[in-house]
Amino acid sequence: MLTSAALVLLLINIGFLCWYLFVGYQAYFHSDSAIKVLLAREIILVGDYFPSDWNYVNKDLFVLFGHTFVIPLLTFLPAGYTAHALSGLVSSMLILSGIWLLTSIMALSMAHRLLVVAIVTAGISGLMAENLFGQVAYGTIVYFSCYCVYFSWRFIEAPQGRKWLWGVALFVVISLAFWSNPQRGLVSYGIPLLVAALIFWLRGRDSNTDYQQSGVRLLMSIVFTGIVIGTLIHLQTLSGVNNVSGAGNAHWLSYDLMLRNFALALRGYFAIFGGLPMAGTPVVSATGFYEAIRLIAALVLLGLIPIAIFRALQQKNGLAFLGLFTLIAFLGAFFFQVTTTVPDMNDSIQSSRYLVPSLVLVMVIVLVQPFNLKKPDLFTVSVAFISVIFATSAYPTYVASDPYSNTNWNTSKQYTSQHTALIEFLAEQNLKYGYGTYWNAGVISVLSNENVLVRQILIDEGIPKPMHLLSSKRWFRPSAWQGETFLLLSQQEATAIDWGHLASYAVKPTRELAFGDYRMYVFAENIAKHLPGWDSR
Known part of the structure; x- marks a missing residue:
């Protein structure tokens, strides 16, 4: 019964997501989103996957990105919105498949796994939906992270005869990530994987078998090799294209600005999870009531995060490995968010997009926590509450909102209805x-x-x-x-x-x-x- 209900919910949310990609997102579509289509057309016209006349930014090469899925479409479609939407659908399926694979490394029921994927599919808020499924820029980091963790854990668990399969898959993913951008790759995947593997190895010296311990050591070797190979290919590719400096050319902030960014990062968190009411909205109204529920849900989630991370780290399984990876990835992203010029915190809501990938994984860790529905405690009730709110957020996120509404804080400057x-x-x-x-x-x-x-x-x-x-x-x-x-x-x-x-x-x-x-x-x-x-x- 629960499995059927979760499956129906997932299918409904997939329907809303498809509507958003092919219809609704046209109202949100902007020039940043258009880049992948324009680059795909340029690649076809000049016959080079890395056009020598193209100007990349911050040494950020487009390797496996949304434009990859646009290129074959342009044999029978113009470089227009339909090509963008179809590419977005492929990227969305990669994101959802990555979340599905993550849930498989834990002892979860089928209903629980379907529910987690359904919640991510719902989009949560306009800001998160834009960055995950609309523009997809940060959705790419999410599915790369999911595949990194999944392949790493399968490699650790696999018997000797099948380790090579997971090892090759992990090496390919790491190499692609670092080919694209070694700086982002190091913060988003490299350091989190290496630190997670190291801690897992240190913690398991007494309890794990020599076979498992050697698997973790070999895993670190594969990750390190992928980092080196991907970085070398990146440097070779970059020498044949143009590069323009941008936000990635980071500088340290003063102490006062760090304190300001710390407070504004919290504002970004609430915007990401749809918990930031629009000032001036009447409290006693349908919109005001829903905003209150979303604010409470975001507050509850904020309280659950440290508990869920702590619980995950107490385990000695796939959940623990995911928890270590996610904690390091979040701390890295948060550190640069607060202390450097990478985000433009004059627009703190839009700049919170840098935290989206790690916060999605943090949310997943909260949602996959084991609980007993027959004897629910406060933690279980709290998780159930936010699950219901987030799982049913697809319609407000994809259909009922618009670029100028409270679910899309401070993004309207990018859009025009004209x-x-x-x-x-x-x-x-x-x-x-x-x-x-x-x-x-x-x-x-x-x-x-x-x-x-x-x-x-x-x-x-x-x-x-x-x-x-x-x-x-x-x-x-x-x-x-x-x-x-x-x-x-x-x-x-x-x-x-x-x-x-x-x-x-x-x-x-x-x-x-x-x-x-x-x-x-x-x-x-x-x-x-x-x-x-x-x-x-």
């Missing part, structure tokens, strides 16, 4: 290729199914200049487009243009169009032919 209508307007004006600031560039290119391509620019001293972050240098060459081009600017951005200086380069608009807050300045030919520094060859 993009679809703006794309139709541009098509009516027969405008096919233009330039705009970042949040109005990639999103239009993808949502228009490549019918209108907008490339990202900065306005520097009154002159438009290419924005090379997550873009291709090829886009800004005169040969990229022949014919009319346009500048797409907001009214405020338009005032930053020095039109006289622009005219000195023989760049003068032939017509000006208006659509809402947007202004489109149309030029008879590609402005890249005349503006200095656009063709960097």
Whole structure:
């Protein structure tokens, strides 16, 4: 009975998730999300998985990422939103399969395992859903973490004749992770795995057999080798592409700012778990009541986390290994969140995304704790409470919220409800290729199914200049487009243009169009032919 109920709940939440990916997320879609589709198209056009003209950020290579699943789709689909959604579905299945595999290393009933996966599938909050399933950037870290822990534990447990299978699988995952980004790989996977294995080995010297102990030592060797090989491949690949510095170029903060970040990180936690009520919402209302329930659930979870971690570490099984890995991964992410310039804590809600992967695993540890339903204690009742709240959060998260609601705190600057209508307007004006600031560039290119391509620019001293972050240098060459081009600017951005200086380069608009807050300045030919520094060859 419980198994059937958990399965039905999982299927319902998968249905909501699919609706979100293919329909609902279009309202949330933004230029960061569009990057994987744009890169996939670039890879096909130039015939290179790591295009030499592409500008990566913080030495962060796209190896096994959402764009990987977009590439085969572009043989029969445009580089549009449908390709993004299908890629997101594959990534979502990887995340859910990773959670499912994690639950298999513990002595859980089928109903319990299905319930845990159903809860993750529900999305929990708009902020978590965006980072796990929408943009998927941090969902990738989640499934890599799940596979690392799963393969590691299976390697430790496996008999001698089958260890090689799990060892090879772990080596491949670690190598791919470090090929992508050694810095993130070290904090997210390398150090947590090595420390977890070391502690597990030290704790088991008296109780584990020599066979198990040698397995743990060999595991550490495999992880270390994967780190070295992946890092070497990363350095070799990076030498053939472009890299732009960004948030990963971290600096230490002052003590006062560390204290500020510590408090703001707690705010981020509540936003991630949907427990941050919107100020000004009436308490005595349906919305106010639901926000109160979510706040209580987030508070209860916060209280359960240290107890669950402590309980997990007392075990000598897969749960203990997961607990060690998760604790180290969380402490690493939290340390950089509080002490460095990696997060922009002026936008503490969005910056909390760095904590999403480790907090998902922390939540899983809470949810998989053994309990007795026949004689429930306070811990069991508390876990049951948050399970019910989170498991039933799919509809509020995926359907009933919008980019400007309390479930998507401080993210509305990335979105605009006018993009679809703006794309139709541009098509009516027969405008096919233009330039705009970042949040109005990639999103239009993808949502228009490549019918209108907008490339990202900065306005520097009154002159438009290419924005090379997550873009291709090829886009800004005169040969990229022949014919009319346009500048797409907001009214405020338009005032930053020095039109006289622009005219000195023989760049003068032939017509000006208006659509809402947007202004489109149309030029008879590609402005890249005349503006200095656009063709960097």
